[in-house]
Amino acid sequence: MVTATVRRWGLVAAGIVFAAWIPAFFDFSLHGLATNAAVTALLALSLVLLTGFVGQVSFCQYSFAALGAFTVGSLVVGHGVSFWLAALLGTAFAGVGGVLVGIPALRLRGLLLAVLTVAVALFVDVFVLTPGTWDGLTNGSTAWTNIGYPSFLGRQLESYTFYLFALGVFLLAALLVWNMRNGKTGRVLRAVRDSEVASSTLGLNVAAWKLAAFGVSAALAGLAGALKAVADASVAGGSQSAYSFQYSVALVASITVFGAGSIFSAAVAGFFIIFAPQALDMTPLSHQWFPLILGVILIVQLVFNPEGVVVKAEHDVAHALRAAAARRRGVAGPPASEAA
Amino acid sequence: MALLEIRGVGKRFGGVQALQDVSATVHRGEIVGLIGPNGAGKTTLFNCISGVESPDAGRITYDGRDLAGMSPHGRARLGIARTFQNLQLFGSMTVLENCMVAFDAFARRGMVGDALRMPWARFEERRARERAQAMLHFLDIERVAGLRAQDLPTGVQRRVELARALCLRPALLLLDEPAAGLDADETAELAGFLRSARDRLEVSMLLVDHDMSLVMRVCDHITVLDFGRVIASGDAPAIRSDPVVITAYLGEAA
Numbered sequence: 001m002v003t004a005t006v007r008r009w010g011l012v013a014a015g016i017v018f019a020a021w022i023p024a025f026f027d028f029s030l031h032g033l034a035t036n037a038a039v040t041a042l043l044a045l046s047l048v049l050l051t052g053f054v055g056q057v058s059f060c061q062y063s064f065a066a067l068g069a070f071t072v073g074s075l076v077v078g079h080g081v082s083f084w085l086a087a088l089l090g091t092a093f094a095g096v097g098g099v100l101v102g103i104p105a106l107r108l109r110g111l112l113l114a115v116l117t118v119a120v121a122l123f124v125d126v127f128v129l130t131p132g133t134w135d136g137l138t139n140g141s142t143a144w145t146n147i148g149y150p151s152f153l154g155r156q157l158e159s160y161t162f163y164l165f166a167l168g169v170f171l172l173a174a175l176l177v178w179n180m181r182n183g184k185t186g187r188v189l190r191a192v193r194d195s196e197v198a199s200s201t202l203g204l205n206v207a208a209w210k211l212a213a214f215g216v217s218a219a220l221a222g223l224a225g226a227l228k229a230v231a232d233a234s235v236a237g238g239s240q241s242a243y244s245f246q247y248s249v250a251l252v253a254s255i256t257v258f259g260a261g262s263i264f265s266a267a268v269a270g271f272f273i274i275f276a277p278q279a280l281d282m283t284p285l286s287h288q289w290f291p292l293i294l295g296v297i298l299i300v301q302l303v304f305n306p307e308g309v310v311v312k313a314e315h316d317v318a319h320a321l322r323a324a325a326a327r328r329r330g331v332a333g334p335p336a337s338e339a340a
Numbered sequence: 341m342a343l344l345e346i347r348g349v350g351k352r353f354g355g356v357q358a359l360q361d362v363s364a365t366v367h368r369g370e371i372v373g374l375i376g377p378n379g380a381g382k383t384t385l386f387n388c389i390s391g392v393e394s395p396d397a398g399r400i401t402y403d404g405r406d407l408a409g410m411s412p413h414g415r416a417r418l419g420i421a422r423t424f425q426n427l428q429l430f431g432s433m434t435v436l437e438n439c440m441v442a443f444d445a446f447a448r449r450g451m452v453g454d455a456l457r458m459p460w461a462r463f464e465e466r467r468a469r470e471r472a473q474a475m476l477h478f479l480d481i482e483r484v485a486g487l488r489a490q491d492l493p494t495g496v497q498r499r500v501e502l503a504r505a506l507c508l509r510p511a512l513l514l515l516d517e518p519a520a521g522l523d524a525d526e527t528a529e530l531a532g533f534l535r536s537a538r539d540r541l542e543v544s545m546l547l548v549d550h551d552m553s554l555v556m557r558v559c560d561h562i563t564v565l566d567f568g569r570v571i572a573s574g575d576a577p578a579i580r581s582d583p584v585v586i587t588a589y590l591g592e593a594a
Binding site: 176177179180183184185186187188190191193194195197198199200201202203204205206212216 | 390391392411412413415416417420421422424428429430431432433437438440441442444445446447450451453454455456457461464465468504505508
């Protein structure tokens, strides 16, 4: 007997196989895009943890990613440190950065918290990512190029295998976040989101849990940045920076469109943010239209389907699978499907 | 023996003296009623006891320990639970999950144990589920265990909040208008649950309510507040016939 749960995980497994396999038929430039999609999915996942679970907004996830990326760039290229150690340090720095941003955020909610994270993002854009800021530390270099692929378990990675590695990191992180959501952590974070005062009078240290969520979320973003530095082979500040505020906004918009409460929507958002502009280039429009189109989609979606596209689709698929399983057992499907 | 002692507590919000020199005592095994008109300072006193607000003056001791400066979660861990006048359920979560949260603060496992699905995390999860289910059974709301809290009618939501607070296995339970929005039958049922919770779970209670049928029925001792001050204190018959209380609160009809 095939249950709805098994079929659902079957769909997920099929999706993973396709995601891993299809890029093998293309060249390195698509591998780079695919790696960026996995990295962006990891960033979206960090936002799912923060926004979907605890209800905190963040417009500075790419700033946390920049901490990871700049750590990798400066240590690997500038000082010859191994990628693995640099990635670990970058993840840790970003996590610490998240906790630091989380401290003032403890007293803020909603709009004011959004404004705080915008301020953090603009600060990182204007101060940290601006050429010249770190001259003393980096011997005058404001961009690190030729960041090579690391080797993994004694095997030198190249464009496709590094994509597989990035995909694996995303899937592992998604699994861990999934487990957290289904355990005590997810329950406590949702409790904090729904009522802080009730959570505290039930013995939960609300401030500690929120800081932990900020820290873990920022650490995931930092890890994504560390991978992105390798995927792009370079890290640069200034006007070409791939970590500026506008990307954080697109990330928030996308995760809102697909549904901030779902881990699947993180994967979809990663794919969408990277490949939708590419698809636009094949039309008479160009990728420059992407922010405008994303904005329109966001407005339409908020009006008609505020819980998010992927969350809605998950419900529909789960419903259809249960109905199919019920029909096979010879039982009438749920009343909703018989309404006609 | 006194479980909770409130001595000379005062609290001011801007120009309003919400509490002034309020004293009250809850002994072990007692249900103490706290009544008074709206704005008399009852919820403010609850907030001072549970640590949501801190008093400007006076002392609150619990089990011989001064609570001053202690966080709300610290007090909860000592065994002080509360319900809320304006319900504070976790609306998007099921009734069972609402109750399971009360065990989470005491669980040893954290994010890492959850993420890796360690055996102890799964063990504690199962134990919390069983205990929460037992409490729902005790309050006769097992049938709504899987429903989302925000989808329930007010009467059931009040019962869920009571169940969640009792899941903390408190020694002291602060009940802020538990009968608000309940009909006469539900209120009578609530009175029964409160008495059996006191007797079987050994919970002492401080109860605020406007519903005199509930207060007079379950309370061993009643304190009356008006404009932030204690105007009377005694057992139910004494309060019912106190002329000061009748003028300020109960009215001639009582």
